[in-house]
Amino acid sequence: SDEPCASHTFLDNWIDYYYLTGDLRTLEVIREAGQFFLRYRWTEDPRFSFSLRSIGNVLRGLLYVYQVTGEEVYRKRADEVFEVIARGQCEDGSWLKRFQVSTSDRRPAQLPYGMATEGTTLAVELGAPPFTDEEHRSLSGTDTPIYREVPFGELKGYQTHYLLIGIELLHRMTGRADVAEVYRRAVDWFMEAHHTRHHYGGILCRHLAYAWRLTGARAYLDTGIDVLRQLMAMQDTSDDPRRRGAILMSPMYVSLAYFGVPFFRRALREADMDEPTAP
Template sequence: MERAEEVYTVIARGQNDDGSWHKRFQVSTPDKLPNQGPYGMATEGTTLAVEMGTAQPFTNEEYWKWKGISAGEVAAPNSEPPIRVLPMEEQKGYQTHYLMVGLELLHRMTGRDDVAEVYRRAVDWFCGYPDPLNAEFALQQRYGGIICRHLAYAYQLTGERKYLEIGWTVLRRLIEDQDWSDDPKRQGAVELTPMTISLLFFGVPYFLGKLSEADMGESNESVQVGE
């Protein structure tokens, strides 16, 4: 538990004022961002390499090669320089399937109010905060449906039905995205990937349980999924 609390301290420090985290956040820089430039599109490993100075930066030629672009294409008059840094609008999000799952478990184990607040603020960001909470942004961040779990747990923490209402909109989209063809091998599939299926089943069943507790099941006309 001591190690878990140490990790949580870093996670809480890395959270931005709006409740988000950068995809590859760190707490050793003022803007909580890694230096992506030397390596391009920093990942966990390259972020560590930047901080430790254990690897040489990628050259443009190496970068293009790994992107599958030939030297001839690079030399073309209309070729553009490689994008080595993610734009800010792409820096945030993506934590629904790992970081937030850990926060939920830590809160279940400890009941700490500060953990609950960090979690709730994150859910609000995934629902469009600082704008009014809305389903449009949550749909963009649904990531296979696992966000439904976090909306359900936010409801458990706060009693606010708005989280379940947003989750219903996400659930409708998930149903629409299923394969409804006559092919028995595909019918009901979601994106035909094991990863998506695991995210879906980790997020939706728990959400359905909270809908039932709140008397917002499929029989509720205001949130009817469809025929």
């Protein structure tokens, strides 16, 4: 992106590549990103908001760098970031896409509008006027609806997947009961019929599998099987080599399926449960 922000600073593949190759330049890049994550700051002034995916990437990024370097400064900062994340969790286990920890309803004074980038959101929070209709159309085209305020029902959901990966990693490292409880409550929010809208390419299967490991409750695996059936129904099975295997014709969905489904299949095997068959 053209903005130096954490929301799109992903280290996952850098970490994988370093483990596979031991390349020292890759390690330098990881360390540089770690220094960027260490500089992440926040305020409890209700005029401003947290970006859920930004703080989610900061948490997992700090933990990844700690894994690679063993330097405690990253773990310590990750613990501090997690404490803020836990405070921002709503009573139902969810988080808002843009939240504030200092308000009772976890909502900032500036209502979320559209799917604005981090920089434009901060600009409005600092007092700049929101985009005009003409500016919206020049950026997004004339066919894209203009949302001045995101409906409350759409403030929760997909960006939580960015966050849960880091919370899972923190629990794997520490075994902390409070971390496990924050994680379980979040997955339970998805369990309340929300998985039909928020499976997000199958990455939810990863979280369902880990929640099963934490609790032993088969309901998580049953829900994951339902999600797998949805993905199978979305997958192209034609003979067209340009399309076959695609999920909703989206490379992103295929990537997310790889991030979530293999973990879930292993959990099914360990639980002696059958995988769903293709429709």
